[in-house]
Amino acid sequence: MNEVAEVDAPEKRVEQLERVVIRFAGDSGDGMQLTGDRFTSEAAQLGNDISTLPNFPAEIRAPAGTLPGVSSFQVHFADYDILTPGDAPNVLVAMNPAALKANLADLPAGADIIVNTDEFTRRNLAKVGYAASPLEDDSLAGYAVHPVALTSMTVAALADTGVAKKDAERAKNMFALGLLSWMYSRPYESTLRFLEQKFAKRPELVAANTAAFRAGWNFGETTEDFAVRYEVKPARMRPGTYRNITGNAALALGVVAAGVRSGLPVFLGAYPITPASDVLHELSKHKRFGITTMQAEDEIAAVGAALGASYGGALGVTTTSGPGVALKSETISLAVALELPLVVIDVQRAGPSTGMPTKTEQADLNLALYGRHGEAPVAVIAPRSPSDCFHAAIEAARIALTYRTPVILLSDNYVANGSEPWLLPDVTELPDLHVPFADAPNGEDGRFLPYLRDPQTLARPWAVPGTPGLEHRIGGLEKADKTGDISYDPANHDFMVRIRAERIAAIPVPDIEVEDPDDNARVLVLGWGSTYGPIGAACRALRQRSLPIAQAHLRHLNPMPANLGAVLAAYDKVVIPEMNLGQLAREIRARYLIDAIPFNQVSGLPFTAATLENMLEDVVKNG
């Protein structure tokens, strides 16, 4: 680190911390997502456990300096394994008055606030309704405020580089990153490498951003305002190679892996929609794996094309969010009738209708379980964390291919854009997803029976066009058992409806596991999807206070694990926190006649661990 630390400065005190939560906040154009992302990468390189939460407006560029335009990125890093991006930031980096105002309420007393004083102009203050500068009255008395002239110091530092003033000003986020990297003793080599790659075609910007970063670092080293440097030691993590990964990136890689491990071409039909589009973007880069991505004319065409490709022997996948699932509903029902593999990825967002496209919610569970006409059951699974999206995508493909059924994968905005370290798997140990195509007649007299089922899986043969002798017709009209001929026979329809239900219900899924370290809990908290982290953190906090609580988390929402009923019945109370109005709770009540206690939040934000801890404490103590 002597590259930038060659300044004549007094030795600073170094304090050890177990964990820190930093929130970078600024205008949408200030580069806060990038800044947070780079800081996260530095923390990961050091070996901390990390968890991140980006929070940005749906508008691409809301008016500069306004509250709706504030974009933030929160990173939690620690010397032990953590489950959430943190409830409350220890440090807020506020690039303008709007960023301060929008985030202040989340800060605990005593938190550090680093403000860019250059932006605290009368005009900018007025934009967000500050009558006087909060830096000049005592409204921030309860915090450790560090006023830093970020913009002007960046511009001054870059005076000799020859870049335009505008470009120099834009590099202020790197100044902030340099300062924070110094404060928390981060290794920064990866950031310098990153800048070289990002601006490879504009060397002057590499120089400018690097100089801004170093200026920020050196400022920390020399200014008296920052008397202390902090260290957060590496976390003890399982040996192996890691990378930081978002849920959407992990989903895309999981789909690539499913293609590789099945030996099938992958066909992704998608229509851009927040927050799922990044899966399309990522998969479109991986054609060398035999992955076709089609940006269709609409959501319906996207799933239709995917189903058409599945019919032709590909792994058909479609990615969307709630409004898109609604449009795809009819085609998913067709896939139920055709009994073909189809993976439908729903990255949930706050609804109904357009709702809040960049905010999170888990309110599409009913849609996934029941949102189709007729009796049209499908398999439903949900990842619990960003890295788990990789394995969930493979599992969705495995079920779709093995049982020839649509599978709905319910991710959400929280896991999609959040990130965490991912222990890279040994590729050869990933599941083998090869399934055989039908290649010969299966009936008497050499006839092909497209709806003759495998006795084990109840799946019908996957006979793809191009296979001689197996020519057959399938369609949405009810089919006779075995032959697949059109049938209006009442008994046949009753049978087919039941067998379609049975074949989904009979898919074997792993038993649900219960985490109850002392084996003495009387209260079980049951979650699904992205609430895993906050629930887990709340349970740990309770146990540390000697309040026993058991945690179980559902990955398979249809079918549910065979042992779930017995698990639920073993506890006095079952609490189900969800980011909806109780969709899983209602399901559990209906299926298992358990008097589950719903706990619901639909604010567009994930639960904080503290919220859940308070609620669960009440249940544990008061029943």
Place this chain on the structure above:
Amino acid sequence: MASPAIPAGRTPLKLTAKDFKSDQEVRWCPGCGDYAILAAVQQFMPELGIPRENIVFVSGIGCSSRFPYYMNTYGMHSIHGRAPAIATGLSSSRPDLSVWVVTGDGDALSIGGNHLIHALRRNVNVKILLFNNRIYGLTKGQYSPTSEIGKITKSTPAGSADSPFNPLSLALGAEASFVARTIDSDRKHLQSVLRAAAEHHGSAFVEIYQNCNIFNDGAFELLKDASSRDDHLIRLEQGQPITFGADGRYSVVHPEGSFGLQVREGGEAIVHDATVDDPAYAFALSRLSGSDLSTTPIGVFRNVPRPTYDEIVQKQLLDARAQATGTPDEMLSGLLNTGDTWTIL
């Protein structure tokens, strides 16, 4: 890449119309024009020399969309309006197949209008047969998007207020690379158009006037009846002057200063050329026929080469694969290990 429709160097197959008949009982109304089209297609298919297993018929919903059940090929009877989308996924991922879409005026132009235009603009290598009877048959007699304005039906007792689509104008607006029209009752003409469609590399859009004898009987009688057809039906022949009527007394001309084509008695008939690149010519031809059918061209309006969606998609895959090295597992392992990684011992 060779078109799957006309494979080169394949051993000639000795298939007959019978080979293309499935074992399913045909359930259209007696007298329906669909029977004639089915028979014509089954009789024509052996000409293609394509094994049955490499042919797929995809349909939507409606009377015409039952078609795949009766063809002894692969087939999918899908959902209302979506056949072009499903066929796009199938065709672009399986360029070895010959994919046909069978649809109707409601299926293709009403509920599925969006998918139709996008399949055509992409130039997906599918052959789209639109059976146009200007009425909703399967839902028992409501007006369709090709019904004439003022049409009195079950749902429009005071007459339809909707202006109809001209299906060929619509297809040409989407820059379809092959556009044709034919009639159910003229087997020879129907098969000649199918042949040209099959030989075309890319989307082929074929409108087939089809009689619904239950709900809209005689809709195209003007073009079928021996006493009237010669004065109303314009047969387009490549390289031939466009004339019709007894002794060719009517000509299709391009009057000076006019944007379009007109029918004149006498005058210098223009010579038909479906390969004109500018779609304006075929569009002008398509405008000759209004709702009253009084001057209705049939035949191939447009037949131009244009890169197909399937080809471009497949080329991108092949180019990407050509640069890849290692086994799929090795490639995957490399991909997962991309970017900033760190190792904990």
